[in-house]
Amino acid sequence: MEDWLKQLQQDLETAVNNTLDQTEQFLDVLAEQAVEVVSPILDAADEMADELADQVMENISPPLSQALDELETQIDPLVGSVVSWCEQTMAPIHQTLTPWLQNHPKCAGCSYYHGESYGGEMLVCALHPNGPEDYDECPDWDSVWPKPDES
Secondary structure (H helix, E strand, O other), X not given: OHHHHHHHXXXXXXXHHHHHXXXXXXXXXXHHHHHHHHHHHHHHHHHHHXXXXXXXXXXXXXXXHHHHHHHHHHHHHHHHHHHHHHHHXXXXXXXXXXXXXXXXXXXXXXXXXXXXXXXXXXXXXXXXXXXXXXXXXXXXXXXXXXXXXXX
């Protein structure tokens, strides 16, 4: 009786394997057919998307570019004004801090302070090119800070 059980198991195993092979073949054929049907549709959609992108670039790019150019034309003077204002506003602070940082504390806050190096030589100011070294306080010091209105 064991022989018939083994035979049944082998027959079932063979049937299942055959069914699996047939199912796999069927699904492979179905996938190939789906690719054949869907590929032209996807290619057409891709081509349409490219055409649409080209049309968008043709129709939107020039007016957008022109608008950005006009905006830049309007903003440039404002930016220049803001930069100039910032430089003027920061000048007293710069004239006060820079001398301290460059080891010229007697010149802190002086409107004459220059503090630039030319050819490796520091020009402190036109009145005292090397700084007011001979004085405890600079006799020519003039405040860079605005004076309050005297009424």
